Amino acid sequence: MKAGLPARFNSGLSWVLLVFLVAPALVAIPVSLTPKRFLSFPTNELSLQYYIKLFSSPEWMSSFWQSAVIAIASTLLATAIGTLCAIGLWRVSSKAGEVVRAILLLPLVIPPIIAAMAFYRLFVPLGLIDSYAGLILAHTVLSAPLVLITVSASLAGFDPRLEQASRNLGASNWTTIRRVIVPGIKPGILAGAVFAFISSWDEIVVTLFLSKFSVYTLPRRMWNGIRENTDPTVAAAAVVLMAVTLVAFTVWALAARRNRTTK
C-alpha cells in the first residue's frame, strides 16, 4: 500500500522531531570551543582553551575520576546482583516471583527525589554521606533494575532444556550458571551493564543529596557550573560527559547488531 499524503507529511515531521530530540544537546560543543571569557557561541575563531582548562584543573579531573570509579563499581555490583536475580526469577517463574520482580523494579519508577530523601535519611546515621560507599550503593540500587530487565529479556529466549542437560550431565548449579546460562544470555548482560553505567555516570538528583565536599562527581560539579552560568569550562565538561555516554551507547549498539546478524 502506498503511503498517502498525510502519512508522508507525518513521516517528515517525525524526522524533524527526532533530530530536534538529539540536536539541542549538541549545542554544548560549539559553546565549549568559544574563545571568549564567558558562556557564549564562538563567532570568528575557535579555541580549545576550556578543554585545556578542564583537563588541567585538579577539581574537574578529580570529579571525572570519582564519577568513573563510582560508575564502574556500581555497574559491576548492579550487573552481578541483577543478573543473578533475573536467573533466579526465571527459574522460579511463579506468581510470587512476578510480585517480587515488580517490587524490584520500583527504583526505576519511584521519583529520584524520593529515593534521594530516603537514602539521605538512612545514610546520615550510618556515616555514609559524602562517601564512595554511599554513592556506589545508592547507584547500584537505582541501576540494578535495568540489568534485571535486559537479562530477563535475554532469558525469555533461552532454552531451559540447556540448563537441564547441563545438570543431568553432572554440572553443579554454579558451573551451570557460569558455563551454560551466562554465555547464552551475554547480550542481555552487556546491555544491562551499559545502561547501568550510563545511569550512574549521569545521575544527579540522588548525588545532590549524598555528596558534599570529598566526593564530588562530574554531574555534581556541572550542576554548580550550570547554576553559576558563567564559566565555559562547564560546556567542555558537558561534551566530555556526553562523549563517554556516547561511547558506552555505541559499544552496546555494535554488540546488539553483531548478535542480531550472527543469530
Added chain:
Amino acid sequence: MSALPRHVLNTGWILVLPFLVLVVALFLGPIVNILWLSVSEPTPGLGNYAKLFTSDSLGRIIGTTVRICVISTAISVALGYSIAYAMVHAADASRNKMLGLLLMSFWISVLVRTFSWLMLLGRNGVVNNGLEALGIISQPISFMRNELGVLIGMVHYMVPYAVLPILASMQSIDGRVVQASRSLGATGAQTFWRVYLPLTRAGIVAASLLVFIINLGFYVVPAVLGGGKVLMVAEYISVQVLVTLQWGTAAMLAALMLFGVLALLFLMSRFMKLSTVFGGGKA
C-alpha cells in the same frame, strides 16, 4: 510448581536474595521511614497534611506541578504518537535509524540537555537571536524563568518515553484490520480515526501515565529552567530537606507524590503489561 525438584526452587530464590535484600534495606525500608516521618515530624499526627489546606504556597506549588505535568504529558504523547506512527510505517532501514536517534536522545544526560536549553533559550540565546535576525520578533521572547521554558525542557526529555509504549501497541495491530476498513470503503482519514486510533488506546493511556509519573517527580529541568520562578514539588522538597530542614513537610509531599505514582502505576498495569513498557524501553 510441585513438579519441580525442591532444590531448583530453592536455588532460584537464593539468586534473587542479594538484590532483594539490597532493595528492601536501602530503598523500601527508608521510604517507609519517610512515610512515617510525614506523620511524626515535628509532632505526631496529621499536622503536615493539614498544611495542605491551610498553606497557600503549598496549594500553589501542587497546582503548578499538576498543571505543568498535564500540559507536558499531552504534548509529549501527541508528538510521541506521531513519531511512533512514522516508525511503524517506515521501511526497516529508516526505522532502525529512527530508533537509533530515539534511544540516543533517551540516554543523553538530562543535565547536558538542560545546559543546552539554557544556551539556546536565553535572552541572547540562539533562538531569540535567530528569530530577531529573521525579523519575526522585534524583542527577545522570555523563555527562561517561566513555565514556557520548563515545558520545552520537559517535553524534550519525555518524548522518547511516550514513543515506546505507543510503538509497542502499534506493532501489535493486525495490518489486515486496516486493509479491511479500506476495502469496505472507508477513507484513509476515517480508517485512522475510527479503526487505528481506537486500537492504540492502551498504548496512549500507558504512555500518558508513564510520562505523567516521570514528570511529577522531575527535578533538574524545573529547577534550572524555572530559575526559582516555577516552583514544582520536587524542587520544593529538596529546599525543605537541604536548606530549611523541614523534614515533616518534605516527607508529607514525598508521601503524596509516592501514593500518586503508585496509584497511576496500578492504573497503568490495567492497560498494558508493565514489562512491555519497560522492556521495550531499555532492551
